[in-house]
Amino acid sequence: MIRQGRRKVPAVSRPTSKDVAQEAGVSQSTVSLVLGGKWTGRVSPATARSVRSAARRLGYRPNLAARNLRLGTTRTVLLMVPTLTAPFFGPVYTGAARVASRHGFGVVVSTWSDGTTAPERAAERGAEGPFADSPFAVPDEAIDGVLASSLAVEALGEFRQTPAVMLDSGPAAPSGPFSVTCVPTVDFGVADGMRDIVAHLAALGHRRIGHVAAGVDQWTFRARADALAAGLAPLPGAALLRATCAIDVGSAKDAAARLLDRADPPTALICDDDLIAAGAYKAARARGLDVPADLSITGFDDVLLATALEPELTTVRLPAEELGAQGMTALLDLLAGRRPAPRVLPGELIVRGSTAAPRA
Amino acid sequence: MIRQGRRKVPAVSRPTSKDVAQEAGVSQSTVSLVLGGKWTGRVSPATARSVRSAARRLGYRPNLAARNLRLGTTRTVLLMVPTLTAPFFGPVYTGAARVASRHGFGVVVSTWSDGTTAPERAAERGAEGPFADSPFAVPDEAIDGVLASSLAVEALGEFRQTPAVMLDSGPAAPSGPFSVTCVPTVDFGVADGMRDIVAHLAALGHRRIGHVAAGVDQWTFRARADALAAGLAPLPGAALLRATCAIDVGSAKDAAARLLDRADPPTALICDDDLIAAGAYKAARARGLDVPADLSITGFDDVLLATALEPELTTVRLPAEELGAQGMTALLDLLAGRRPAPRVLPGELIVRGSTAAPRA
DNA sequence: CTGAAAGCGCTTACAG
DNA sequence: CTGAAAGCGCTTACAG
Numbered sequence: 001m002i003r004q005g006r007r008k009v010p011a012v013s014r015p016t017s018k019d020v021a022q023e024a025g026v027s028q029s030t031v032s033l034v035l036g037g038k039w040t041g042r043v044s045p046a047t048a049r050s051v052r053s054a055a056r057r058l059g060y061r062p063n064l065a066a067r068n069l070r071l072g073t074t075r076t077v078l079l080m081v082p083t084l085t086a087p088f089f090g091p092v093y094t095g096a097a098r099v100a101s102r103h104g105f106g107v108v109v110s111t112w113s114d115g116t117t118a119p120e121r122a123a124e125r126g127a128e129g130p131f132a133d134s135p136f137a138v139p140d141e142a143i144d145g146v147l148a149s150s151l152a153v154e155a156l157g158e159f160r161q162t163p164a165v166m167l168d169s170g171p172a173a174p175s176g177p178f179s180v181t182c183v184p185t186v187d188f189g190v191a192d193g194m195r196d197i198v199a200h201l202a203a204l205g206h207r208r209i210g211h212v213a214a215g216v217d218q219w220t221f222r223a224r225a226d227a228l229a230a231g232l233a234p235l236p237g238a239a240l241l242r243a244t245c246a247i248d249v250g251s252a253k254d255a256a257a258r259l260l261d262r263a264d265p266p267t268a269l270i271c272d273d274d275l276i277a278a279g280a281y282k283a284a285r286a287r288g289l290d291v292p293a294d295l296s297i298t299g300f301d302d303v304l305l306a307t308a309l310e311p312e313l314t315t316v317r318l319p320a321e322e323l324g325a326q327g328m329t330a331l332l333d334l335l336a337g338r339r340p341a342p343r344v345l346p347g348e349l350i351v352r353g354s355t356a357a358p359r360a
Numbered sequence: 361m362i363r364q365g366r367r368k369v370p371a372v373s374r375p376t377s378k379d380v381a382q383e384a385g386v387s388q389s390t391v392s393l394v395l396g397g398k399w400t401g402r403v404s405p406a407t408a409r410s411v412r413s414a415a416r417r418l419g420y421r422p423n424l425a426a427r428n429l430r431l432g433t434t435r436t437v438l439l440m441v442p443t444l445t446a447p448f449f450g451p452v453y454t455g456a457a458r459v460a461s462r463h464g465f466g467v468v469v470s471t472w473s474d475g476t477t478a479p480e481r482a483a484e485r486g487a488e489g490p491f492a493d494s495p496f497a498v499p500d501e502a503i504d505g506v507l508a509s510s511l512a513v514e515a516l517g518e519f520r521q522t523p524a525v526m527l528d529s530g531p532a533a534p535s536g537p538f539s540v541t542c543v544p545t546v547d548f549g550v551a552d553g554m555r556d557i558v559a560h561l562a563a564l565g566h567r568r569i570g571h572v573a574a575g576v577d578q579w580t581f582r583a584r585a586d587a588l589a590a591g592l593a594p595l596p597g598a599a600l601l602r603a604t605c606a607i608d609v610g611s612a613k614d615a616a617a618r619l620l621d622r623a624d625p626p627t628a629l630i631c632d633d634d635l636i637a638a639g640a641y642k643a644a645r646a647r648g649l650d651v652p653a654d655l656s657i658t659g660f661d662d663v664l665l666a667t668a669l670e671p672e673l674t675t676v677r678l679p680a681e682e683l684g685a686q687g688m689t690a691l692l693d694l695l696a697g698r699r700p701a702p703r704v705l706p707g708e709l710i711v712r713g714s715t716a717a718p719r720a
Numbered sequence: 721c722t723g724a725a726a727g728c729g730c731t732t733a734c735a736g
Numbered sequence: 737c738t739g740a741a742a743g744c745g746c747t748t749a750c751a752g
Contacts, residue, residue, distance in 0.1 A: 016745055027723045032747055044721060065434065066745035068425035069728050084450040085681075087664070091445050094471065108468050111454065249668050278668040285670050304447070308609050308638040308665055310645050321445075376729055387739045392731055404737060426729035429744045723752085729744105736739085 015058040024054035031055070035062070073144055077331060079109045079324075080148040086247070086275070087303040088320055089149070092167070095324030096147055103332055108143070145331045147324075150218055165331040167323055170219030171342055184340045186327045190220055190300075191227040193316035193347030194270075197298050198231030200314070200349060201268050204357045206296060208239045210259040210266035212252060212276050215244040224272055224300070241266055245276065252279025253286075260287055260295075267295065267358035274299035274306050277313055277354075292356035302350055311353030318347050375418040384414035391415070395422070433504055437691060439469045439684075440508040446607070446635070447663040448680055449509070452527070455684030456507055463692055468503070505695050507687045510578055525691040527683055530579030531702055544700045546687045550580055550660075551587040553676035553707030554630075557658050558591030560674070560709060561628050564717045566656060568599045570619040570626035572612060572636050575604040584632055584660070601626055605636065612639025613646075620647055620655075627718035628656035634663045637673055637714075652716035662710055671713030678707050 017031045024031065026047060033039045034051040043051075054060075068074050079096055081089040097107045146162055150169030166185045201209065211228055214221045225242075232238045241262070245255035252275065259266055260283055271277040277299035281291060289295045291311060299306055299315035306313040322345055330340035377395070381388045386407060393399045394411040403411075414420075428434050439456055441449040457467045506522055510529030526545045561569065571588055574581045585602075592598045601622070605615035612635065619626055620643055631637040637659035641651060649655045651671060659666055659675035666673040682705055690700035 017747095018745080028746085029723060029725095029748080030721095033722095036747075038747095042721065047721080063429070063745050065425050065428035066728090067747080069423070069429050069730085069744090070746045070748085072728070074425065084444065084453050086450070087447060090443075090447075090450055093444050093469075097469075097471070106468055108466055109453075109457075111457070249664070275664075275668075281668075281670060304609070304635075305665055305668055308635075308641075309668070310641060310670070377731095378729080388730085389732080389739060389741095390737090393738095396731075398731095402737065407737080423729050426744090427731075429728090429746085430730050430732085432744075721752105723750105725750090726748090728746090731744095732742090734739105734741090736737105 014063075015060045016063065017060070020051065020055045020058055020060050023058055024051045026051060035060075075104055076106045076108060076143050077328070078143045078146040079107050080146060081109065081111055082149060083111050084109065087305060088301055091320035092149075092324040092327075095321035095326075096328040097324075098321075099325045099328040099332070105144075105328075105332070107328075145335050147327045147331050150220060163331065163334045165327050165334065165340070167327050168220050170223065184330050184334060184342060186323060186330055186343045186345065188220065188318045188323065189344050189346045190223045190316075190318070193300070193318070193349065194224050194227035195231045196347075196349040197270055197314075197316060198228060200351065200355065201270070201296060201298070202231075202235055202238075204268075204296065204355060206266075206268040206358055207235065207237050208264065208266040208268075209241070210256070210269045211240060211242045212255050212259065212269055212271045212280055213242055213244050214247050214272040214276065216247070221272055228270060239264075239266075245279070247273050247275055249275055249279045249282065252276035253282045254279075256280040256283035257286070260284065260289070268355070269295065269297045271297065271299050274301045274303050274313060274315055277315070278305060278309060281309060281354075292354050294359060296355040296358070298355060300347075306350075306352070309354075314352045314355040315350055316347040317350050319345055374423075375420045376423065377420070380411065380415045380418055380420050383418055384411045386411060395420075435464055436466045436468060436503050437688070438503045438506040439467050440506060441469065441471055442509060443471050444469065447665060448661055451680035452509075452684035452687075455681035455686075456688040457684075458681075459685045459688040459692070465504075465688075465692070467688075505691045507684075507691050510580060523691065523694045525687050525694065525700070527687050528580050530583065544690050544694060544702060546683060546690055546703045546705065548580065548678045548683065549704050549706045550583045550676075550678070553660065553678070553709065554584045554587035555591045556707075556709040557630055557674075557676060558588060560711065560715065561630070561656060561658070562591075562595055562598075564628075564656065564715060566626075566628040566718055567595065567597050568624065568626040568628075569601070570616070570629045571600060571602040572615050572619065572629055572631045572640055573602055573604050574607050574632040574636065576607070581632055588630060599626075605639070607633050607635055609635055609639045609642065612636035613642045614639075616640040616643035617646070620644070620649070626655075628715070629658070631657065631659050634659035634661045634666050634673060634675055637675070638665060638669060641669060641714075652714050654719060656715040656718070658715060660707075666710075666712070669714075674712045674715040675710055676707040677710050679705055 017028050021028045021031045030043055030047060031051055033043055034048045035055060039048050077100055079093060081092060084090060093109055100107045143162065146164045147167060148164055149167045164183055166183050168187050169185055170187060171185060209232060213225060229240065232240050241259055243255035243258045245251040256269055256279055259269065269280045271280055277297050280297045284291050284295050291297055299313045302315045302317035306315050326343050326345060330343065333340040377388050377391045381391045390403055390407060391411055393403055394408045395415060399408050437460055439453060441452060444450060453469055460467045503522065506524045507527060508524055509527045524543055526543050528547050529545055530547060531545060569592060573585060589600060592600050601619055603615040603618045605611040616629055616639055619629065629640045631640055637657050640657050644651050644655050651657055659673045662675045662677035666675050686703055686705060690703065693700040
C-alpha cells in the first residue's frame with residue numbers, strides 16, 4: 001500500500017482494468033479495447049457485453065493519471081484571466097468550459113489579480129510543494145493548451161511550448177515572445193462598437209463628449225480610444241475630453257467627476273466598461289445631474305450590472321460567454337493540428353435608458 | 361513516438377528525470393531525491409548542486425501524470441458551485457484557489473446551472489470521449505477532494521468515495537447520501553445577519569416588513585426566513601409579508617411589485633440577496649417611490665453591485681472569499697487525516713444609504 | 721478474435 | 737552517499 005506523508009490511503013482501493021479483466025474472464029487488453037470504444041471487428045460482441053457488465057458491476061472508472069502518462073495528453077486546458085471576482089470573466093469561463101466538456105476536456109483557471117500577484121504565488125508554492133516554481137496555480141506540464149486573456153501576454157512566456165489562443169488581444173502580434181503567425185486570436189469588434197456609440201450619441205445631438213477611459217495599456221482599450229477619436233473627427237464642432245481611471249467604481253467616479261467639474265463639462269460620458277459607467281452614475285447623482293436628461297452615459301460589456309442600474313445602461317454588449325466558447329473551439333482546433341483562422345465577435349449596441357438628447 | 365489520433369506530438373519532447381540524471385552524471389533516484397527535497401543526509405551537497413543546475417539547464421519540469429500515478433494523488437480539488445456567471449461565486453473560487461495553491465493544490469471548478477444541465481453534459485461527453493459518463497466536466501478519479509456549495513448535495517452522490525466539505529449547507533445533515541458526522545461544513549452566520557437587519561429596521565421604526573425571498577429550498581434561505589420571523593415576533597404591531605422569486609433582477613422586481621401594490625404595502629423590503637434588492641430598487645423607482653425616504657431596502661451578500669446601486673445598499677456582508685478559503689482549509693485538513701471542526705463565518709451588517717426611518 | 725508484453729516518467733524501498 | 741529495480745494503471749503494437 002502506498003502511503004504518502006500527509007494522506008491516508010482509501011480503505012478500499014478502486015478497481016483497475018485488471019480487476020475488470022479478471023471479473024470478465026478476459027485480458028486487460030480486451031478490457032481497454034472495449035471500454036475505449038475501439039473493439040468493433042476486434043472483439044466479439046458477446047465478450048464486449050460481458051466486459052461492460054463486469055465494469056459496471058465493479059464500478060470501474062479508469063485511472064486518468066495512468067492514461068495521461070501513457071498518452072502524453074492531459075485533456076486539460078488552462079484559462080488565464082485577470083480575475084474571477086469582477087463580473088466579466090465568469091461567463092468567459094462558462095463558455096470555454098461548455099465547449100471543452102463537450103470534447104472531453106477539462107478547464108482549470110488561473111487568475112493573477114485576485115489579491116495575490118504571480119511572484120508571491122511562486123514563493124508561496126515553493127514554501128510547500130516541490131518543483132513549485134511556476135507563478136501560476138497550474139504547472140505547465142499538467143495542461144495541453146492555454147486560453148489567455150490579452151492581459152496575460154507576458155505570463156504566456158511561461159508556456160512557451162504550449163499551444164495557445166489569445167482572447168481579445170487584437171489582430172496584431174502581442175508584444176511578447178510570440179509572432180503573429182503562431183498565436184491564433186479571438187477578438188471583439190470593439191472598434192465597431194465604439195463607432196456605434198459615437199454615432200448614437202451624435203445622432204442625439206451630443207458634441208461635447210467625455211471619455212472615461214480605462215487606464216490599462218491594452219489593445220482592446222487602445223482600439224476603443226482610437227475608434228472614438230476617429231468617429232468624432234468628422235463631426236463639426238465636436239470636442240473630446242478624456243479622463244483615465246482604474247476599472248472599478250470608485251476610481252471611475254473620481255475620473256468622471258474631473259470631467260463634470262470642468263467649466264465646460266461634456267453632455268455625454270462614454271465609459272470603457274460598465275463598471276466605469278456605474279462610477280459615472282454616482283458622480284452624476286452626487287452633482288444632482290439627472291441621467292439621461294442632464295447627462296448621457298454609455299458603457300461597454302453589458303454585464304449584469306448594466307440592467308441593475310437605474311436608468312438601465314446603454315452599452316455595447318460584448319458576448320463574453322461566446323468569447324470563451326469560440327476561444328476554446330480555436331484552441332481545440334489547434335490541438336487537433338488545424339490552423340484556426342482569427343475570429344472577430346461583433347459587439348452590439350444596446351440602447352437603454354441612460355442616453356437622450358442633451359438639454360437645449 | 362506516441363501518436364494519438366487527433367494530436368501531434370511536440371516537435372521536441374520535454375526532458376525527463378532520466379535526461380537530468382544523465383546530464384548530471386547521476387542516477388534517476390538521486391535526481392528525484394534532490395528535486396523532491398528529500399536529499400538532506402542522503403545526497404552530498406555537491407551532487408545536489410549539480411543535479412539542480414542540470415535540471416535548470418535542461419529546463420526540466422516533472423511529469424505530473426507520472427507522479428500522480430505513482431503517488432495515487434492528484435493534488436487537485438474540485439469546487440462545485442451553481443454558477444460562475446452570477447457575482448457571488450467568483451470570490452469563493454478565488455479564496456479557495458488561494459489557499460489551495462499555497463499547499464501545491466490546484467482547483468478545478470464544476471458548475472451546473474450555467475446553461476447546461478448535468479445530464480445534458482453527460483450525453484455531450486459521451487458523444488466524444490470514452491468513459492465519459494460523469495455528469496460533471498471533471499471525472500471523479502482526477503481529484504483528491506471536493507468542496508461543494510450546498511446546492512450540490514445530490515450531485516455529491518457521484519463522489520461517494522471522495523473526501524468532501526460542504527459550503528453554507530447548515531450544521532444539520534444534508535439530506536443526501538451523507539450523515540452529519542462525515543461531511544465537515546463551513547457556514548455563514550446568516551441567522552445572526554438577519555437578526556441584525558431586523559433590529560436595524562425595527563430601531564428605525566419599521567413595523568410592516570416585506571420579505572422578498574429566494575424561492576430556493578435550501579438551508580441558507582430557510583435560516584433567513586426563520587430568523588426574520590423570530591426577530592419580528594416580539595415586536596408589538598409587527599407584520600410580515602412575503603413574496604418569493606428567483607435570484608435574478610427581473611423576477612425580484614415582480615415579486616417586490618406584488619408587495620408594493622398591496623393596499624397595505626410594507627415600509628421596508630428585506631431581500632434575500634443583493635441581486636434581489638436590485639430588483640426591488642427597480643420596482644420602487646417604477647412606482648415613484650424614493651429609496652430610502654419612501655421605502656427602505658436591504659440585501660444580503662454585499663457583492664460589487666451593492667455599492668454600484670444608488671443609493672448604496674444596506675446589506676449583510678457575507679465573506680465569500682473567506683468561505684472559499686476556510687472551506688479549502690477544512691478540506692486540506694480532511695485530506696491530511698485531520699477532522700476539521702465545523703466553522704461559522706459571521707456576517708456583518710453594513711449600513712449604507714438604502715435604509716431610513718419610515719415616513720410619518 | 722484474444723492475450724502477453726512493453727513502456728509512459730515518476731518515487732521509494734532495498735541493497736550496496 | 738549512490739544506484740538498480742519494481743511498480744503505479746493504462747494503451748497499443750505485436751504475435752498468435
